Amino acid sequence: MGDDRRRHADRMRTERLPGPNSADAQYDPQQQAVQVRVSSLQPPSAVDLVAPDGMRYPAVGIALLSGPHVLYNPPPSVGFGIGGFGFSGCCSGFGSGIGVGVPVGQPTPAEISDQFVVSALIPVPSNYAANWSQYHVEVSAGGQAMNFAAPHPAG
Numbered sequence: 001m002g003d004d005r006r007r008h009a010d011r012m013r014t015e016r017l018p019g020p021n022s023a024d025a026q027y028d029p030q031q032q033a034v035q036v037r038v039s040s041l042q043p044p045s046a047v048d049l050v051a052p053d054g055m056r057y058p059a060v061g062i063a064l065l066s067g068p069h070v071l072y073n074p075p076p077s078v079g080f081g082i083g084g085f086g087f088s089g090c091c092s093g094f095g096s097g098i099g100v101g102v103p104v105g106q107p108t109p110a111e112i113s114d115q116f117v118v119s120a121l122i123p124v125p126s127n128y129a130a131n132w133s134q135y136h137v138e139v140s141a142g143g144q145a146m147n148f149a150a151p152h153p154a155g
Contacts, residue, residue, distance in 0.1 A: 027151040034122045039115045042142035047120035052134040059120035066117040072107040129153045
């Protein structure tokens, strides 16, 4: 089961991430599971698929894809160089050089995020394909719950 979660997390890192303070879900026919991606100010404590009768199917794991961060561009720099080239005798040459790069100024922010972005995988029950429209996904984070429709089982 751990290998499935690792493969799932690796695949989700390469796909488009949800926008800030949002969530989305897709059905994965190969794993017969609902893939949920969440972006929120606090990491989710639970992600569940909820059946019409209230039965809860929890995610088998919640993988952190990205946390709050600031990425910086390197500061601009100026380079200085000294070099020489000369001839010795017929048709031979030698040369030397030295260069120094000096940063000028401060690094500038390239990306700032206050979001936790997570991915969760929820195996679906056997009756999901027939009753998917009656299910919903519930994400709990920071004492609040977010509910949205379960995805259509494309297959």
